[in-house]
Amino acid sequence: MINKISSKDNTTFKYIKKLLDKSSFRKKEKKFIVEGTREIDLCYKSKFDIEYIFISDKKSQKFNYSNIETILITEDLIKKIIYRESEGVFAIVKEKKQQLIDLKLNRDELILVLENPEKPGNVGAIMRTFEACGFKNIIMIDTKIDIYNPNTIRSSLGAVFQLNVFKMNSEDIFHFLKKYDFKVYGSFIKSKIKFTEIDLKERCALVMGPERSSISEIFMKNSDELISIPMFGNVDSLNLSVSTGIILYEAVNQRKFS
Secondary structure, eight states: SSSSEEETTOHHHHHHHHHHOOOHHHHHHHHHEESSHHHHHHHHHOOEEEEEEEEEOOOOOOOOTSSSSEEOOOOHHHHHSSSSSTEEEEEEEEOOOGGGGGGHHHHTOOEEEEOOOOOHHHHHHHHHHHHHHHEEEEESOOEEEOOOOOHHHHHHTTTGGEEEEEOOOOOHHHHHHTTTEEEEEETTTTTTBGGGGGSSSEEOOOEEOOTSSSOOOHHHOSSSSEEBBBOSSSSSOOOHHHHHHHHHHHHHHHHOOO
């Protein structure tokens, strides 16, 4: 590996750009881009394998990771990679192998199921709230969203690295939830059961559907309860990350303060 990248024709720079821009390439290489000192530090502390750290030649960040190679890159080139130009640092990180079967579930485990989420930024914001609430396990169902999409990582503020995030299809999820005795609560705007009326202290799965539509028929039929958030104004729906956050903090309230 070279010590400095100063040309857009550099092979390493082209590789970085491809990782940044192509979800299919990230999947093939099992690597992704992380920008920002905080996010890189969370990666390291969460035992992700950081391959290289790239720093702008105009910055002076220092990392105490003796086993990770640091490479300089010119200011004009790093601006083509990172969103927060003031930080001037990013890294190539290898995906961590995670399997659902290896999870150690608590007696009161709460799993968040995101069915067909559409916006990486929303998913990242949800991850940030989920981690802030002290929960750990998210399952994404029937979605094309890349867990390590740059927008997801950025909007999660690195929370994605502290969570267990899995992708499944809707047929497999109920087998898993039934096997481990989860109560399933599906969010449905027309339900007359308020989210505050259910017991979120027990082992449960909260299912949140896509922004443009409701949860699918399979979750409609197989949920133990369908729940809603009351609306008092003229709008008839909330942003997915907002509605998820409201219900998650009700779970925290029930578990911590009831």
